[in-house]
Amino acid sequence: MGTAGDRYDEIGCSYSRTRREDPRIAAAILAAVGPGWTLNVGAGSGNYEPRDRPVVAVEPSAEMLRHRTRERAPAVRSIAESLPFADKTFDTSLAVLTIHHWTDPAAGLREMARVSDRQVVFFFEQHVTHSFWALDYFPSARSLPTETAPPGEQFLRELLDVIDVTPVPVPRDCVDGFGVAFWARPEAYLEPDVQAGMSWLAMLSDQDRQDGTSRLRTSLESGDWDHQYGRLREQDAFDGGYRIAVATTAT
Numbered sequence: 001m002g003t004a005g006d007r008y009d010e011i012g013c014s015y016s017r018t019r020r021e022d023p024r025i026a027a028a029i030l031a032a033v034g035p036g037w038t039l040n041v042g043a044g045s046g047n048y049e050p051r052d053r054p055v056v057a058v059e060p061s062a063e064m065l066r067h068r069t070r071e072r073a074p075a076v077r078s079i080a081e082s083l084p085f086a087d088k089t090f091d092t093s094l095a096v097l098t099i100h101h102w103t104d105p106a107a108g109l110r111e112m113a114r115v116s117d118r119q120v121v122f123f124f125e126q127h128v129t130h131s132f133w134a135l136d137y138f139p140s141a142r143s144l145p146t147e148t149a150p151p152g153e154q155f156l157r158e159l160l161d162v163i164d165v166t167p168v169p170v171p172r173d174c175v176d177g178f179g180v181a182f183w184a185r186p187e188a189y190l191e192p193d194v195q196a197g198m199s200w201l202a203m204l205s206d207q208d209r210q211d212g213t214s215r216l217r218t219s220l221e222s223g224d225w226d227h228q229y230g231r232l233r234e235q236d237a238f239d240g241g242y243r244i245a246v247a248t249t250a251t
């Protein structure tokens with residue numbers, strides 16, 4: 001199955017401890033997904049999957065598939081780059097926080113357009129995420145393969161007929177522990193479970209992760225973090241670079 005499944009066979013073991021859907025972000029994603037049949041690509045444990053519409057999931061990692069409970073939609077073990085479905089099988093295909101992990105994102109997005117009339121992608125803009133304060137404590141994260149050139153809006157517009165791109169602010173008490181989720185709760189980035197649930201921290205070498213954790217701990221204990229970023233603790237929401245793109249190939 002290649003690196004796609006392998007990466008999440010490692011990261012996936014503790015995924016559900018810190019990764020569960022945030023209701024406000026779910027509402028934004030589900031509003032973008034149309035009625036009818038949905039294909040959830042890179043579906044993982046099933047977060048952000050519609051519950052009131054018929055869904056089929058695609059996921060390459062056996063470990064992530066293991067996290068899918070009985071109530072979740074049926075899943076096929078496959079990759080975005082080669083979707084095992086006939087043209088226009090689905091009304092909507094959905095990809096949430098996954099395209100930066102794909103070996104060939106262009107091929108995967110073309111496949112989504114082939115098998116569905118509408119495509120909904122929840123992704124992040126690298127030029128915003130790279131300025132996130134936590135990366136200054138873990139600077140080698142900027143060089144990870146998933147972070148050096150993740151597909152952003154421009155890339156999506158080259159591949160899909162994008163009709164809308166909407167920023168999705170991350171609430172201060174976001175319950176899904178993805179990359180920027182703890183922007184106002186810096187102490188969380190010291191916790192091993194939180195680190196294990198975020199690919200940008202989980203994929204660092206042990207040494208880099210330990211060094212970054214020590215730097216952040218020292219900065220919090222000395223008050224430096226609060227001196228520089230303390231105003232964030234009072235803010236309700238934050239633009240961490242997350243966006244929803246909607247595209248359509250329906251005529």
Ligand SMILES: C[S@@+](CC[C@H](N)C(=O)[O-])C[C@H]1O[C@@H](n2cnc3c(N)ncnc32)[C@H](O)[C@@H]1O
Nearest residue numbers: 004008042043044047061079080096098101102
């Ligand atoms: C951060 S998780 C997101 C899972 C889920 N969409 C969510 O929001 O919780 C990224 C997922 O993408 C999957 N993935 C990685 N490479 C893939 C590929 N080439 N095609 C489809 N899915 C892939 C991983 O196995 C993992 O389950």
